[in-house]
């Protein structure tokens with residue numbers, strides 16, 4: 330499967346090279362001298378081979394009783410738990426997030442694996458009444474077919490697991506195309522599932538770039554389901570690809586999430602939340618708290634204390650225990666963040682701290698950026714509306730709950746929002762009015778758990794949800810069954 334850190338594709342139960350024989354390197358963003366591994370630069374031919382393997386494995390897997398499918402997932406969950414530390418270290422090296430956060434990412438994969446394994450003995454449908462006598466009615470979940478999964482780099486194991494586990498427990502077969510910046514964590518997950526006993530062809534993995542390997546997967550006629558997490562721009566292309574053949578498409582895309590801090594908030598708690606939500610994972614979470622709308626009565630104090638905390642954050646290589654903020658994923662992301670700092674300054678926002686790439690011995694071989702805070706932002710500024718995906722937080726003053734809600738909703742995205750208040754009425758009002766798929770009270774916008782639906786409204790998503798039993802609705806189709814034991818022809822709506 331790998332030698333000299335060369336990782337192959339996994340197709341039909343075999344580890345194989347790309348037909349192109351081309352490869353690409355996976356580099357540590359904290360130290361670009363460190364090569365994590367060499368991966369296959371797959372093309373449409375490799376994708377077609379993986380889809381063919383998944384297609385031929387589908388009839389056998391579809392007929393495997395779900396509790397038997399679940400046994401494999403339970404074994405995989407136990408293997409992931411045993412290897413958690415090593416898997417987290419691999420993830421920190423390829424993605425950059427601090428080790429503690431990488432452990433959390435692996436834990437999310439473990440949680441999802443066990444959660445979906447448990448569904449093997451549930452997968453509940455409904456039994457219901459009939460309008461006719463001697464007739465029995467029920468609905469059952471049916472597998473759909475081959476699922477194409479396309480994933481981003483920011484949660485390199487959790488997101489693949491969110492997609493794979495519900496797809497597999499529902500009886501589908503899978504081809505995954507992981508992010509080109511973080512393929513190792515997906516390969517680690519695939520290896521665990523192979524070892525846990527997944528039959529050949531049920532899960533296939535092809536590494537490579539979006540247009541070369543992701544697009545052929547989205548367009549392939551034998552792929553019936555596409556689940557994509559990534560940018561809104563690429564999500565739109567994937568949606569078009571799916572529309573050609575009316576595929577089931579799940580899109581999880583960008584966010585511009587807001588924390589609202591009211592005048593009665595516990596400020597210590599709100600500042601802790603803003604630091605974690607704004608700068609955790611270097612701001613590279615789809616749920617990152619990139620906007621903070623603050624009541625004018627506490628604005629100055631919040632601003633002063635938040636900046637103090639941001640200046641104390643230890644930025645560095647995530648493998649060291651003292652590191653709180655890791656590097657950005659790559660040079661392109663660093664350039665994007667630099668560009669947004671220029672945009673913010675040009676728009677008249679006040680740069681309170683950060684705003685620049687970090688340099689010096691510790692930083693010169695990585696993509697490190699100082700935690701950055703802009704103050705006096707207006708809701709119309711681009712830094713208040715557009716996703717930056719870096720350690721940049723915009724502070725926006727407000728004078729009432731209603732204004733905070735209006736500003737919070739004034740973006741094209743709708744992933745996550747939160748309020749800090751001790752007023753229960755205001756907390757519930759905000760819960761009702763915020764146009765986001767996820768809402769928190771007295772917590773930042775990050776911290777989703779695997780047994781609740783995950784996803785966003787507006788241009789964050791297309792109405793589907795991941796995780797929880799919501800994921801089963803996406804990866805299965807309902808079959809409604811009517812059993813007439815009357816021995817007569819009974820006509821619904823007529824013989825009543």
Ligand code: NAD
Pocket residue numbers: 479480481482483484506507508509537538539540542543544547558559560561563564566567581582583584614615716718744784785789
């Ligand atoms: P991206 O859109 O650049 O890439 C995502 C995946 O799509 C990668 O595997 C990439 O290779 C592939 N891809 C690129 N072009 C493609 C094409 N033409 N056809 C098919 N596949 C293609 O996103 P990214 O930079 O990896 O991730 C960051 C983005 O992901 C941010 O916008 C972030 O908000 C979003 N995100 C959203 C969620 C969510 O659940 N809403 C979670 C995590 C990340």
